[in-house]
Structures are given as structure tokens and as C-alpha cells.
Amino acid sequence: PLTAGIVGLPNVGKSTLFNAITNSQVEAANYPFATIQPNVGVVEVPDHRIDRLAELFHPKRTIYTTFEFTDIAGLVKGASQGEGLGNQFLSNIRLTDAICHVVRCFEDKNITHVEDSIDPARDAEIINLELIMADLQTIENRIAKVERKAKTTKDKEARAEMDLLERLKPHLEAGQPARSLDISEEEAVFLKSYNLLTAKPVIYVANMDEVGITDPEADPYFQALKQVAEKEHAEVVPLCAKIEEDLSGMSTEEKDLFLEDLGLPNSGLDTLIQKAYAVLDLCTFLTAGEDECRAWTFRRGMKAPDCAGIIHTDFKKGFIRAEVYTFEDIDHYGSEQAIKEAGKLRLEGKDYVVQDGDIMHFRFNV
């Protein structure tokens, strides 16, 4: 499963946020496939479509799809130089698919800030520079390997790669993340093979206090971080880690009441989960029946047999076809019978590219 690593300076609220995540962690019994490790939190992806399907089908079980966060504690200034347990942390980030960068946007004199003042843009830059420095090392090592080959032979591939490396290096040296470099599809293949930290998609999390969170747009700290994010075309999610920690122990009804009391439209953690899912190009297809209504994660662009294989390898091996309708149709018509009568049920073959929100019935040979 794909995972987003939580990074940030010390005392910005990472542990508080991770607590909120582990408190809302799914029951292993319902998700036997989830491997739950101490530094990993597996959460349900909130999805109103599943709630609506449950209303219509009255299933015995309702199962949301899940997403994983990994706690990457302790990334500090100097990590790329091996400060502290620097290299260990950097290699932990390397194992993640996206980065969830928590930045302190709350004041609290009792909680020291490692840099002695609240300055979201500076803080974001400190972490980003560490990641960039680590990537620079990777790139320099790669250049040492490829340069010779590109110069002394007519190896086309080596030259094409060198062309990328020669643009990437100054880009990183200028303090820019790899993800913001304009590259061709061919170059994207090289870039992927380096597994650079700053090529991973990032979401900034503005950790705000209980007051600031009621109107993030009016908060100068949030605005400062938002500017950083906009420059990188990255998302920023405002939340209050403390509130999320309180919410994490509550039932859905209690949660809604608590949020209403605070004047908040939704849980910031829920928004974060949804954004993290989206930056990784993840989509959801649904299965619906009287036994079970369930959401399944797939990568955008996957075809029907591969999606069938997510449920069971036999579904893929023996794939015949899929019967498909959209969530909008079941929401509108109310039953599968009505969908059929309206001519909205489609039969799709092995080349069908599954769409987010499709409701799938797979037909297969056993």
C-alpha cells in the first residue's frame, strides 16, 4: 500500500497529529490485509458514497478503503550532513510515496520552537533544504556514473540522462525541489529511478491553534505557508492537531457535534487523508450488494482486469467482463433494477479504464 510520511521540525505537532491518526486507526480484524506497524497508522478514507450505498443496500458490512501514514520523527537541520540520526530519517522518507510536511502555525510560549520564533516559510525551507541536499548527493553520485559514458561513447540513453542531470543539479542548487523541474516523459523515467525525496508529491499541513483554525485565511502564519505551497503548486491543509487528537476518540455523531460547536466545517485530518490520496493519483471504485458495500483503491488509469485483481487474483485470471454503473446513477435511480430499466448498466471488457466512483460487478471464470 502507498504511504505518506509525516515530516517537520521538532515541536510542530507531528506526534500529536500521528496520535490522532493512530487513535482513528482501523480495526485490524476488519482489514486483515493491513500490516500495522508501530510507526504506521492505517486510516479509513472518508467517502460519502459508501455511506449512501449503505443507505440503499442495507449491507451486513460497510467497508471504507484505507490509507497509510508513516511517522518520520526527528528530521532536523543538518540531517543531510548526518547530524543526529539524520541519514536514517532520510532513508525512512525515501520509503514513502508522498510527504506530509507539518509546519507550526501556532504560538505557545510554553512550547519552545527550535528556531525561537514562529516563521512558517523559514521552517518549511529548513526541512526542504535538507531534502534538497540529500537529493543533490544522489544526483552527484549519478553524474559521476553517467558522465563518462555520455562523453566517451555514443550511448544515446546516457546522453539523454546527462541532459536531465545537468539541468537537475543547478535546479537543486538553487534551492528548488526536483518536482518543480519541467521534464519530458522520457526524463520522468530516469527521475523515477533516482527515487529523489523532493520528487515525491508534498502536502503542507498548517498546524494552527484552536482560534486560528476557525478562519485560516485570516491568519498570517497560514497565509505565509500557503504562499510557499503555491509556489510549488502544492496543497496546504489547515488543521489543529490538538482538536484532531480530541476528535479521534469520538463516534461519528459526537464528532459532528464537537465540530459544530467549534464552528468547523469538517475534520482537518479527514481533509488531509483525502488530499494525500488524491496527490498519489489514487481513485476509488465501489462494490455494492446486500452482504457488503465496499470501497477499493486503485491507481488512476488502471483497467478492469487489474481492478478485479485488487479484490482477488482469481477475478483477474478468469476475468470475462465487468458490469458497471456510476455512483451518480445509483444515487439518482436508487436501485440496480431501476438502473437497468433506465439502460444505465454498461458491460465493459478488458480494455475498460475504470473511473473514480464506478460501481463494479466482475464476471469471471473459475
Ligand code: GDP
Ligand atoms: P513534534 O515534536 O512535532 O512531534 O510535536 P508534538 O506533537 O510533540 O507537539 C509539541 C507540543 O505542541 C506539544 O506540547 C503539543 O501538545 C503542542 N501542540 C501540538 N499541536 C498543537 C496545536 O494545534 N495547538 C497547540 N496550542 N499546541 C499544540
